[in-house]
Amino acid sequence: MMSPDTWTARLSEYVDDQLDAAERGALEAHLAGCADCVETVADLRGVKVRASALTDRPPAGDLWGGIAARIGVSPAPIARQRPGPRRWTFTLPQLAAAGVALVVGGAGLFWAGRASLTDRVGVVAVEPGPGVVDAPRVRPAHARETYDRAIADLERVLAENRAGLDTATIRILEESLRTIDRAIARAREALAGDPSDSYLNTHLAETMRRKLDLLRRAAALATASS
Amino acid sequence: MDELSAGARILNRTHVPDDAADVALAQSGDGHAFERLYRGHVARVHTLARRMTGPDHADELTQDVFVRAWEKLGTFRGEAAFGTWLHRLAVNLILSRRTRIGKDRQRFEGGDQALDLRSTAPPTTELAIDFETAIARLPNGARTVFVLHDVEGFRHDEIAHDLGIAVGTSKAQLHRARMLLRGHLEPKRRERGR
Numbered sequence: 001m002m003s004p005d006t007w008t009a010r011l012s013e014y015v016d017d018q019l020d021a022a023e024r025g026a027l028e029a030h031l032a033g034c035a036d037c038v039e040t041v042a043d044l045r046g047v048k049v050r051a052s053a054l055t056d057r058p059p060a061g062d063l064w065g066g067i068a069a070r071i072g073v074s075p076a077p078i079a080r081q082r083p084g085p086r087r088w089t090f091t092l093p094q095l096a097a098a099g100v101a102l103v104v105g106g107a108g109l110f111w112a113g114r115a116s117l118t119d120r121v122g123v124v125a126v127e128p129g130p131g132v133v134d135a136p137r138v139r140p141a142h143a144r145e146t147y148d149r150a151i152a153d154l155e156r157v158l159a160e161n162r163a164g165l166d167t168a169t170i171r172i173l174e175e176s177l178r179t180i181d182r183a184i185a186r187a188r189e190a191l192a193g194d195p196s197d198s199y200l201n202t203h204l205a206e207t208m209r210r211k212l213d214l215l216r217r218a219a220a221l222a223t224a225s226s
Numbered sequence: 227m228d229e230l231s232a233g234a235r236i237l238n239r240t241h242v243p244d245d246a247a248d249v250a251l252a253q254s255g256d257g258h259a260f261e262r263l264y265r266g267h268v269a270r271v272h273t274l275a276r277r278m279t280g281p282d283h284a285d286e287l288t289q290d291v292f293v294r295a296w297e298k299l300g301t302f303r304g305e306a307a308f309g310t311w312l313h314r315l316a317v318n319l320i321l322s323r324r325t326r327i328g329k330d331r332q333r334f335e336g337g338d339q340a341l342d343l344r345s346t347a348p349p350t351t352e353l354a355i356d357f358e359t360a361i362a363r364l365p366n367g368a369r370t371v372f373v374l375h376d377v378e379g380f381r382h383d384e385i386a387h388d389l390g391i392a393v394g395t396s397k398a399q400l401h402r403a404r405m406l407l408r409g410h411l412e413p414k415r416r417e418r419g420r
Contacts, residue, residue, distance in 0.1 A: 012401035018382075043408035050357055050411060051376035057276075058269040059285055064261060066289050071296045073257030143250035146304040150246030205251075212247050 007037060015044045147208060154215035161222035173218050180211045245308040253299050260299075264292055267309060271316050277373045278320050280362055287323065291316045317374070321388055324370065360410040364403050371396050372403035 007030050013019050014027050031037050068074060162170070187204040195201075245266065251259035271291050276284035295312055302311050361369060370389065374380045375396070382396045389396070 009398070009401060012404055013397060018397075040405075040408070043411065044404050046411045047404045047407045048376055050407075051372070054358070054377055056269040056273040059272045059288060061285070063268065063272075063285055063289050063292075064264055067264065067292045067296075068257065068261070070289070070293045071257070071260075073260065143253045146246050146250045146253070146302075149304050153246075209247055 007034075008040065011037060011040055012044055015041060015048065147212075150212060151215065154212070154219050157219040158215060158222055161219070164222040164224070165218070169218075169221070173214070176214055177211070180207060180214065183207050184211070246304070249299070249302065249304070249308050252296075253302070260296060263295075263308065263312075267312055268292075270309070271312065274313070274316055274373070274378070275320055277358070277361055277377065278370055279324065283323075287320055290323075291319050294319055313378075317378075317388070321370075324366075357407070357410050360407055364406055368399045368403035368406065371399040372407075375400050376404070 007027055010019065010023070010027065014024065019027060031041065165173070184204065184207050187207060191201065191204065245263065248256075248259040248262045252263060268288065272284055272288045275287040275291070279287060291312070295315055298315065302308065306314075361372065364372060371385055374385045374388075375382065382393045382400075385391075386393045386396045
């Protein structure tokens with residue numbers, strides 16, 4: 001037979017449902033005749049509820065400047081960045097073949113020959129931007145895996161909530177995805193012979209991001225409607 | 227500590243698509259992408275640091291967490307959401323500094339006098355508003371276990387492993403923390419808990 005003090009010490013385990021059946025039964029028998037312990041159980045549950053409802057709060061000041069300085073990144077906030085050319089380091093070494101340029105426009109995709117690509121390379125500068133530095137350990141394969149996983153996640157969400165989209169939206173979505181997938185495949189093919197081509201890498205990365213954005217918007221639409 | 231609360235898992239899933247592109251870019255050296263990751267997760271990391279160590283060290287620890295994340299980003303394989311990986315890294319780093327910080331904060335060495343466990347005074351709105359402050363005033367061990375268990379959703383066996391203590395000790399510290407905090411519930415929630 002446990003003393004009341006022993007039960008008091010185990011009330012949190014009771015609240016957390018961590019007592020075995022025999023202990024729980026004995027404790028509940030004790031609770032039937034102990035108003036203090038009943039009150040304590042209610043308070044402990046209240047503390048748990050209060051703890052689970054706590055919200056996160058950002059730091060009073062912006063800590064990015066200090067972090068940026070330590071990792072060698074310009075501390076200029078994203079919002080104040082001047083849009084401009086920068087070196088894109090999202091290289092995918094396994095991609096192959098130079099010769100075709102990929103241009104992703106607002107409404108469609110345009111392919112250009114190698115000659116026009118050469119002209120355009122001058123426009124897409126290769127100077128490093130203020131926020132582009134060498135990562136400590138660049139793992140292109142992991143970057144690719146992460147991207148593929150994100151795409152798979154979005155496609156799964158979309159498939160699960162497809163009923164939330166109307167027919168016209170689905171048609172437009174599928175056409176856009178087919179176009180973008182073709183563009184990505186062609187870009188990879190084009191890069192096979194020149195994986196370091198900054199122009200192709202830039203547009204491949206932009207196209208991949210476009211696919212992410214399209215899927216993200218579609219998934220948001222589908223989940224909001226279903 | 228693989229298991230998170232249902233809410234945390236939902237949040238992590240929600241953030242996977244957004245984070246994935248920036249993680250990939252940051253792994254390739256894009257500092258702006260890493261800044262976006264910082265801005266998306268800084269509140270959670272800073273809050274964790276503040277709750278576990280107090281306000282005096284939260285800024286420094288938060289910066290250290292993100293610097294460490296940048297250094298370790300190449301090891302992130304996407305097996306969990308980035309937020310989960312970062313949170314695990316933050317917990318590890320904060321716990322590794324806990325002993326030194328604890329020595330700096332003499333009031334945590336004092337133990338029970340920080341809050342009166344025997345207090346039976348009726349809770350007031352002021353006390354309720356200061357629930358975060360009450361957590362901060364908990365004795366060091368009780369606060370750490372309480373934050374990890376009741377706020378972050380870790381299990382006793384996980385906490386015990388990370389802190390190098392027995393599971394029973396973790397349970398005892400949690401109960402101690404809850405008993406100390408029970409007087410700091412707002413009246414409405416205190417009623418609801420009954």
